[in-house]
Amino acid sequence: MPPSCILAARDRTGQTVDFVAGRGQLSKAKLHACLPGIIDRDILLVSDGHPAHAVFAREFGMAHAAVNLRAGIRVRGTVHVQNVHAYHSRLRGWLSAFHGVATRYLLNYLGWRWILDARRIISPQGLLKATMGSFPHLMVT
Template sequence: MQQAHWQAFITQFAALSWRQRLDSIALLNGTQRKQAASALIERTAQSRLCCPACRSRHIHRHGHANDLQRYRCVPCGKTFNALTGTPLAHLRHKSLWLDYADCLLNSNSVRKAAQQLGIHRNTSFRWRHRFLTLARTDRPRCLHGITEADEMYLLESEKGARHLQRPARRRGGHARQRGISSEQVCILVARDRTGQTIACVTGKVQLTKKQLLHCLLPVIDRDILLVTDGHAAYAAFARETGISHQAVNLRAGIRVRGAAHVQNVNAYHSRLRGWLSIFHGVATRFLPNYLGWRWILDARRILSAETLLKATLGDFPHMTVT
């Protein structure tokens, strides 16, 4: 290679992603990193390997296919591999999965990830929601101490639907009715002072006590102090469950009453809205996936592509409470 070409070549190194730099090092060392995803999948599956049909662990090796070891169940005769029964089953291009996991951790859009990996945008979209199928379920089991709860509303979106259930509107438009209406989707967010966060979609109507009993009751300690705004549903929920409750009157300008405030959860709302704006509209039916994705990033639960791939296969990192 001529010196001028070499200089032009090395100037592009700064634009390489972390994953691409590792690939470059592996190439120079004569090793193959394209099999890294397959090797990680095999290692992750070993501890719980069993027949997905009958759950028997009496299995034996049954050849290779698509860079993965296949197995045959002795009692029922079914064959399977480490991906059978997981969200990533039947997907191709395993060599790109770690790179795509990096794209998720960087909050890349569907098209940006597709362009970076050289795949079709539909493939990028399919992979996004397959990767988030199990990862989004890795949530705090319980909220402790002072817990703030507040709801936020997003305009309902039928993005990607073939047949709309309402008149079409320009993306990023406004509701036809003023205030809270059936055109908006309610997201309940509860967050304790350690940063543990629960976010769930409650529906297209104003928040009710019944929805709080369904979404909030299973994930809180009974000895918490629930801090909310003046919404009547929270007071009714607290009376029925017997938990301590304190409300701040935001409309009257009372935002803090001693240690009681909802600024922590409102800050999370702000970060969530800003992050969702990256994607230029999120379909309502996929909102739970995005809420789980945001929790992964905000809590820094998953920091590497390898950990995200393992979480997609059901091997979650240990949940720690600070």
């Protein structure tokens, strides 16, 4: 069975959203299922050159820039994907300690990692409240 596809979108400030986009390789359908409600059309979508990103950007009506990692090009001016790659690396390293996570629980683990990655909840009491569905750090006052 192919592994789950985890899609991460991250901006330069570290704001991150990630999704379990299904099984197998990334596709334009997976991008259309996850991103339209999260990103605006007026941003520049920066990717690692996977063809699905270019098709999605064209169909969604947004600008797209890619770096060709296979050719060893990691940066083109201010365009790079290092922020997302670093996040994926930390996520993979952290998940490896669990020796495999069932797909049905993967979204829970992504939420847990989201909390830890940006130190959104730093107290045991805050983490307990979050596990019970109370997210005071997300409430607008």
